[in-house]
Amino acid sequence: IVTGAGERAFTAGLDLKELGKQGLGAATDQNPARNPCRALESLSIPVIGAINGVAITGGFELALACDIRIASTNARFADTHARVGVIPGWGLSQKLSRFIGLSRACELSFTGQFLGAETACDWGLVNHLYEPRELMPKARALAMDMISVDPDFLKAYKQLIFDGYDRSFKEAMALEKQTTDAWNENVTAESVEQQRLKVVERGRTLKN
Missing domain, CATH: 1.10.12 (Lyase 2-enoyl-coa Hydratase; Chain  A, domain 2)
Known part of the structure; x- marks a missing residue:
């Protein structure tokens, strides 16, 4: 189960200030030892993303790297790559359109607008929505159900x-x-x- 600490944010992705000082190496590195999305994708076991808050840009990509996504009502998603002029390197440009459709993906990626939890569920980006306090118990119950296989x-x-x-x-x-x-x-x-x-x-x- 992959989730963020607390109830406000799943993850906002890479630190733009750090990228502005050190370059884009972290954004393009494909080594699973340094790329969290590749690390999740390399796992042979199911990965549940419990999206507890905002998932922005690299955080959005991390959510897409999970096999199954459930979310709290606090969850919001945004792809701001176009706003900072950096092409995504962790899979978002290819995965998002496959999950929610080409037109919807284009709108989100070309504007950087936020996608709310209810719409994300309606569009099939997440499987279920729960109140914040219910999210992790539901994630654990889902994991235990899979473990029984x-x-x-x-x-x-x-x-x-x-x-x-x-x-x-x-x-x-x-x-x-x-x-x-x-x-x-x-x-x-x-x-x-x-x-x-x-x-x-x-x-x-x-x-x-």
Whole structure:
């Protein structure tokens, strides 16, 4: 789970004063050891972004690097790259349009306007909205739900989804077939039955 301290800000990204003195190295470095977005993208486990406040420019990019985003009602997003004359180097120019549509992404990026929490949820940028005090308990509950899945399966499924997302639909379907054949070859009827019983029990628990 990635979140900011307190309830006011997720992160405002890189320090513009620092960039103005030391140059843009930090904004273009692709090494996961120094680039937080690449570090998150390199993780084989799911990453939940709990967006608790403003996520601006580099902070917006960090939010987009999370696999799943939930937000508090205090959350706001803004891409101010155009206002400072720096082309994004952490993925925003390509990811945002894929998540909310080309026209909406262009409007946000070309104006630097803020996007409020409710609209972000309506546009599919975040999955759910919660009151600030509920955000982290909800994030932890979501994480615990995922942890209940076999970890090796979860990693393999995440890799398949993201590897396929980077390909054409036809190539992605071929990748799914290849991955399915390799994985399911080791799945036995007994294991399916065991998992079926767990699913039934989980359904009963959730209803209660």
